Amino acid sequence: MTQHPGNPAGLPDPHELDLFEFARSGRQAAGVVRVSQLPRMLNEVPAEAPDRDTAFTWQAEGATQPELQDDGTEGPQPYLRMAVHGAAWLECQRCMTPYPQAFNIDATYRIVNTEAEAEEFPLDEDEVEVIVGSRQFDLVDLIEEELLLSLPLVPKHEVCPEVHESLVSGVAGAEGEGDEAAQDEAGEGDEPKRPNPFAALESLKRGEPGDKKH
């Protein structure tokens, strides 16, 4: 097996995992994958996102379960359980600004040998998905696949920032009603920010005796 730089010794490379062995020996693995490693996922992240390269943590666990095989004998059926957690910035389809979308995936896969086997597996088993295993299985690819499948149909803020703006104008309207109180109490507190730059300008002008002496 190839050792990849940055892959601590002893840990399987998530890009080429022997999935059958992983399941058979009930192994566990965990890691972090960044959006920049997932090109199709990165496509979903708007350019103006505050962070385009967010991270996802993943955990995988192999297992087998004795099951009746095609040849009528009972054999160990390999399974994979995988969890992925994290967030990515998506574009809100309501206000067209980026927002952080959380992803929480927990899936169990029945590992089969061939595409044909995967197709003949009854789909009414909705709690278990079927994947074609391999001796060099790309777990990162599966993670990306699951993230893409978990994308919201219509990505959007729970509450768009625009809604806040309308709230602000509502507050301004309420302030208009209580003008007297607002000026007594907050009037002085609200204003200083504006006059200050002008005051500074004035003092600058006053502090330019050169012009006046001409």
Ligand SMILES: [Zn+2]
């Ligand atoms: Zn929005």
